[in-house]
Amino acid sequence: MGLTISFYGSSLVSAYWNGAATYYRGIIKELARRGHRVTFYEPDAYDRQKHRDMKEDPDWAEVVVYEATPEGVSRAVQAGRNADIMVKASGVGVFDDWLDAAVLDARRADGLAVFWDVDAPATLDRMRDNPNDPFRPLVPKYDAVFTYGGGDPVVNAYTEFGAKLCVPVYNAVDPDTHHAVPPDPKFTADLGFLGNRLPDREARVEEFFLKAAALASERTCILGGSGWGDKPMPGNVNYIGHVYTADHNAFNCTPLAVLNISRESMARYGFSPATRVFEAAGAAACLITDHWVGLELFLEPGEEVLVARNGEEVAEHLRALTPERARAIGQAAQRRVLSEHTYAHRAAQVETLLTTGELAAGKIGGGKMRATA
Template sequence: MTAGLRIVVLGLSLSSSWGNGHATTFRALLKALAARGHDILFLERDVPWYAAHRDLAEPDYCRFDLYGDLQTLERHGRAVAEADAVIVGSYVPDGIAVGDWVQATARGVTAFYDIDTPVTLAALEAGTCAYLTPRQIPGFDVYFSFTGGPTLDRLERRWGAPAARALYCSVDPALYRPAAGPKRWDLGYLGTYSPDRQPVLDRLLIEPARRLPDRRFVVAGPQYPADIDWPANVERIDHVGPADHPAFYDACRFTLNVTRADMVRAGWSPSVRLFEAAACGTPIISDTWAGIETLLRPEREILLADTAERVVEILTGVDATAAERIGAAGRVRVLGAHTAAHRAETVEAALRAAMGERRPAAALA
């Protein structure tokens, strides 16, 4: 049996899912890595906006610690130095300084896990990225990318990543599964406000709500501006914690998936909500982007829409039997290819491959 790895992860958040999709992604992945026998330490910057909304105090699948600043982070220098692999995530506060410290301190493999790849690359091109610099990318042995497809080649050719590997978000099927509750809403959306998503949300949910005043809609998530003109049949929920996500999806006849503009342009960028909703057996209506058909088959496992007319057509024309069939097919597909266990295999294989690349070089030194 292969020995487990000692892995240190420095990520945006594990303790709070408020206003971010990183926490649930890390939770599922680290739990699956721990199940494969790996020892994991997660380090998180202690910031007030997450401190006020913590929904995971003590994970049972990894060691966890908060640090107040870069100086206090250095008390973990020995753990970082002795780890087989150290993974730095996107959007980590003072991420550039953290990345420099990791690359200077770690003696094992280092990796960058970008849960925001198209946003990151756009910021790198503009010289505005606050958590990663171009000079650091060749210094990470592996670049795990939220985005697959042509972006992986771009990361290696344009930015010098030694090994770019797709690491899509995933789902923990033990937590996300179908329930049998009543349907409260015809269409629901779960996601934090984002200016570049809002026009799509306007088109695919708010406008259909106006056209179907007898139907019920819901938008759940924080940070939406007070001046949005919500129709009377659109319910607003400020935050739904991860423990309540399955019940939220189950209460929707359909759920809407809306993708950020940078992700649409890059393609191959599925959000964690896509897999979570599918695992719950809820039929998904999604905006369209390149690569989505490689994850879920349109019209059989997911429904695609780019106009309000198409959403109205689905809500009024797809009956309960057909919707249930699409939701069930999406669940089968996700459980077969997109669980956290699948992603943990990808991470382990990439880290071990990078360790193998390093050993011959070390032997020659």
């Protein structure tokens, strides 16, 4: 008995200015494999439809692109209201406040409304800073909050805001999508970093990547992602702009090492591995990451990942790294994530929450869940 799920998010078909795309795809594809039917509603906004990296809609989800207008949003909510579960993700990008409330109003009497926060640290900080934030009174009205990560700090914070249930559903790897491929000469470098320019990441990119590049000036570095075109950079950094998801494997497999840099808020809360961590590990890349609490739950420092607390330590790792050690670290990371951290693991967790846990029993949702055949 599969569930029907209406999912309101930023975009499933385009990763352009949309770092959550890989996460959405991994979880939704695996939910479909388990027999659940997902309709993904996304706005026609930020030129994402012009930069689709999925040229055709997937066969494991129905995609509905709606106009980024009040009328378009209203039609999308009405179209999805008969699902067993209505999911509102954070960061849709247009009419978020309206959608947060509309999904609650539209859910079936015997259905569930889930808020899926793909940037919980930012949401929580925003609510703490603004007592009048419109999402604050809505938190207790959702049947559950799922988060992209954050561990106990995020769970405890959401509980303080009245969440009935808060469960981290961590990033993972999709082995069908992220795996080892032959190197691509256009990505040749000693160190690669892939990430869009965002306000709470920029200072950390300056420290962990640009400073490290300047210190290890004898090494070549490559930077991919949107928004960095006017950023001053050391001469050994090659900026290549937006990298489509089809090239992520080659980007991860070509440099000697790739770098993960957490956004400031996620590093502060901890327990928030970025999608890039699992993409790189799935491709057997040697990963250097900034330090954050909880890392060892996902990868073993020193053996499956290299950890740096500042740009100096990134440069030290880079200088000491040999191709043989890089290969050993990457292969160890790949073994770990394939055994413990795939989206199949995450989808099984979500299914359990929705079909056999407190939600399904009606202890939170207020009525016995009815799955649709």
